[in-house]
Amino acid sequence: EVVAAAVVAPMRQEAYHAVRGGGAWATGAKDGERRLACRPAPPLDQALVSTGFNYVRDVRDHQADVARRLIPLLRDIRRSGSAAVDLCDVAAGRLDGYYERGLHPWDLAAGDLIAREAGALTGGRPGQAPSHDLTVAATPGVFEPLQRLLEDFGAWHD
Known part of the structure; x- marks a missing residue:
């Protein structure tokens, strides 16, 4: 069980940290230290979502198919390259x-x-914790519909 966490994003000059039960915080060169909180959930068709892709071609092809099916149902999908930063x-x-x-x-x-301490919901497949098979994190109003779509689209398998 993780009780303390830190993530550093050097190109942004930001660091994020949390202690279980103590909230999530960011420290940056521009803004100093500030408490983090998820933004209010938009309707799913206005949600901005991020994902990542595997290096193995067959796995990546399936992940691209899932993303292709999701894109028309969301505002947009981004890819930053860092799960921790996402x-x-x-x-x-x-x-x-x-x-x-x-x-x-x-x-x-x-x-x-850090995401949970800021108010996000996290999980994997419905009823499961985040795992190698699938990790989902979102604002409370986006989490369940996004998780349901990912389950329907088979995002948890290759």
């Missing part, structure tokens, strides 16, 4: 949701706690 962006209100298949514990642990 989870912090949900916490900071820059994204409404994030999902990815294939994460390792070191990709997920810190960002998951």
Whole structure:
């Protein structure tokens, strides 16, 4: 069980941190320290969501198919390249949701706690915790519909 977390995004000159039960915080060169909170949930068709892609071609092809099916149902999908930073962006209100298949514990642990401490919901497949099979994080109003679509589209398998 993760009780403390830190993520550093050097190109942004930002660091994020959280302690279980103590909220999530960001420290940046421009804004100093500020408490993080998810933004209010938009309707799903206005949600800005991020994802990542595997390096294995067959896995990536399936992930691209899932993204292709999701894009018309969302405002847009982004890809930053860092699961930890994407989870912090949900916490900071820059994204409404994030999902990815294939994460390792070191990709997920810190960002998951930071997102939850900022008010995000996190999980995997319905009723499961985030895992290598699927990680989903989103504002409360976006989480369930996004998770349901990912389940319907088979985002949890290759």
